[in-house]
Structures are given as C-alpha cells and as structure tokens.
Amino acid sequence: MWLIDQLAEEHIRKALAEGELDNLPGAGMPLQIEDDSHVPQELRASYRILKNAGFLPPELQLRREAMELNELLESCQLENPQYAHYLKRLQVVELTLRQAGMNTEFLYGDYAASLRNRMK
Numbered sequence: 001m002w003l004i005d006q007l008a009e010e011h012i013r014k015a016l017a018e019g020e021l022d023n024l025p026g027a028g029m030p031l032q033i034e035d036d037s038h039v040p041q042e043l044r045a046s047y048r049i050l051k052n053a054g055f056l057p058p059e060l061q062l063r064r065e066a067m068e069l070n071e072l073l074e075s076c077q078l079e080n081p082q083y084a085h086y087l088k089r090l091q092v093v094e095l096t097l098r099q100a101g102m103n104t105e106f107l108y109g110d111y112a113a114s115l116r117n118r119m120k
Helices: 003-020 039-051 060-077 081-099 110-119
Strands: none
Touching: 060 081
C-alpha cells in the first residue's frame, strides 16, 4: 500500500470515528455511476468537466429536448393550439438525431406510437 493511500485511509477512519461523515447528502442511497463508455477515452475528462458545469454535447441537448417535447405532448390535449407546434418540433429534432447517427428508439413508447397513429 502506498503512503498516500495509508494517509487517506487514516483520515477516513478518523472522520468516521468523529462522526464527520454522518448525515451527508445522499447517505444510504445508491451511487449514480455514469456510463461514459461511448465517449472516447481521451475526451472523457473534458466531457465530465463540461457536464459538471452544466454543458452538454449538442446531440445530448437534442436528446434532452426530444424527451421534454415527448413529455409535453403526453400532457397536452390534441385540441391544444401548441400541440401541432410541439409535434413538428419533435419531428425535426428526431430527424436531426437520426442524421447524427443517434438512436431514437426512446421516442417510441406506447404513447408515442398511439400519437403517431392518431395523427395519420
């Protein structure tokens, strides 16, 4: 074991004994480990820094927008004047994602399928 590892372990044991690690946010909850295997290894650190700062790659921003539009359509009535606007925007976003080579299967839930059938 390295000296730095021993020092870290010692500090952790001391903090545990003194109760400094009690009642931390997220205590008792499972870790949320993110899968970044789709990001090239040389870009992972920079992507993580950007993500932690609130920035996403354009493809992921489009994916987020598509999911938000999907939720809007689910909560929106067919007669709502904004419905057609949301649906058109979702179609544009979906096409853009497909052109970028991204999978759009997440848009094809039960509701989305019934929606497409109603619109035909």
